[in-house]
Amino acid sequence: MVEHPIPNGVTEVAQRLVQFPFTPPDAKLKEKDALSVSKDWFTTHDKSEIDRLDNLDFYASSGPQSVGVVPKLHNTSAGIEIYQLPPTLGKETFEKTEGPYRSGVTKKFSNKRSGKKIAKFKVGTIAQSGLAGFWVSRLLGHLVEVPPVTYRTMDIQEFEKVGEQARTTGHPDCTQAWADLRAMAKSGNPRIVLSGGKLVYGALAQNPRGENSSPEDYWTVGAIRGHSFYKVLSSREPVASVLNLNDVKALQDLALAQDMTRGVILDSIFRQVDRLGNISVAVLQHYVTAEGQVKWDDKISDKDKAEAVSPLLALKRIMYKDNDDGMNWGRDSISVTPILNETHHIDQTIYNRLQWLAALMQDSEPGSDEKIKDYFVNVVHISGENYDKLKASLIKQAASLKNRVESKDIQLDLDFEGTMKKLYAKEVEAAQAAKSTATATTSATSVEGTPTPAP
Structure with a gap:
């Protein structure tokens, strides 16, 4: 965990990326950090993005670590958006002027703000869904570019301060969602508030680029x-x-x-x-x-x-x-x-990974189900009940696809990466041959240049 002591005396925490207790047979991982060099598992990029999310400081008033913390006011769900501040605005000014509803700017499905949105924080069941969605996407082969996300807590006073700016939003569903969250925070509802009543908990996700x-x-x-x-x-x-x-x-x-x-x-x-x-x-x-x-x-x-x-x-x-x-x-x-x-x-990758993970969830290795549940509860941070239902759903999906493959209703012949490799196989072969020749030449030169020992 990364700890963030804050001015009012409580400590927020953020979850680091922790190695999954099992490795699929098809994944080639680097020994040092158990990350993949290919997009078929957790990657170095995932780790660096989660480290960046973990290190975000919601309270720094100035400097490169200072960010804008404002409510999400468009679309249907409630959440908090984290912005890299524009050069012309300080944190306090940005949050005061661009945080609340702005007539003509805040709309049903958009709310343009200065600066660059770099992350979003959500709480409750939607947070658990987002957290588990990222981890399962990586376990099954790095699916559909799901952005990195990690568990994070936030001071309840900060959460309530941001929530006060969301009494009016661009979408009625968002307005209601914020009203529900304010009520839950005020009552200390354990669905979003940790015991002790000082911290809310949820998911902090990277805001993806280029979409x-x-x-x-x-x-x-x-x-x-x-x-x-x-x-x-x-x-x-x-x-x-x-x-x-x-x-x-x-x-x-x-x-x-x-x-x-x-x-x-x-x-x-x-x-x-x-x-x-x-x-x-x-x-x-x-x-x-x-x-x-x-x-x-x-x-x-x-x-x-x-x-x-x-x-x-x-x-x-x-x-x-x-x-x-x-x-x-x-x-x-x-x-x-x-x-x-x-x-x-x-x-083939998603099919094999599904069968592999479903088997582990049914103790294909001694104690494997218990280890995976412990990981999802204590590292991914979803409830034990949600893990049990996720497990049942994943096992059901694996069995369904297996039946369809065995009955020849589904073929395992979608292979984007393999096809692209074959298209440029000659270029790869030529590059490797050139590299081999260069290495041999360098070695020969080194040998020739070695002085002969005196008799």
Whole structure:
């Protein structure tokens, strides 16, 4: 835990990234920190982002650590937004002038503020859903670019101060949500307030970069069915019969088909009810390295360009930036259920990881279920009851997919990264050959330059 002693005498805490007690057979992790060099597990980027979230100081009045702490006043849920302050405004001025409702600026679905939004803090069940959603997304293969999130506490006086600015919001549902949170804080409700009554607890999430929030062409099942990538995931023919996998142009549909299937599986596990209005799309730069790794990000550095042996490919990817409407355990059908029912292709990684994790949750190794529950309760910070329901839902989803794979209703032939590697295999081979030649030349030169010992 990272501790933050604050002026009124209490100490806020933030959770560090802690190694999961088990490692999947397919993950290649660095021995030093048990992180993956590929986007198939927790990564160095995840750790650095969680460290950054952990170190945010809500109270520094000036300097580079000073941030703006203001209420979320748009859309339907309540929360607190953390801003990097603009150069022209100090913390006190920013929070006083841009925190409350502003006529003509604060709208139903938007509320533009100065500065850059870098994080958001939410409490209650939606916080637990967001926390577990991030961790499960990584355990199952780093799914749909779910942004890093971690457990954080906040002084209840600070929380109530921010909440007072949210008596008027841009959306009636948000106004009501804030009224409910103020009442819960005032009464010390254990759903958001820790014992002792001095701290609220919840999830502090990275605000992702580069996304186009909830594009309209993903708002309905019908709209999704109109995309070319949908033809890939819904066809009963092998993917190689639907797409020309020797053509770079196939990568876009392949990427979105894989993202969509991974996302709907994650949502089905969490019983996420409002996904179709919360799908985000980001244009990310993709490339293959000399080591044969496929990498992507929204911004590419000169170092990244130097290690690329393929062209930089700008491809749309699906991002699940909000994952706080899950854990609706009583819902049999959710908004993405039809998409999963019509899916006939998924990737090998998510299938294998689901079977692996479901087995561990059923003691495939001695005591493994107890260790995983302890991790989710004490590191992820969800309740024991929510873990039990998450476990049941995940095991059910794993069994359902296994039945569909064994009955040949689903094929395990979606492979975006493998396809991209094959497309640029010659470039990788050439780069490795050049590296090998350079290494051999250097070694030979070193040997030739070694002085002969005197007799």
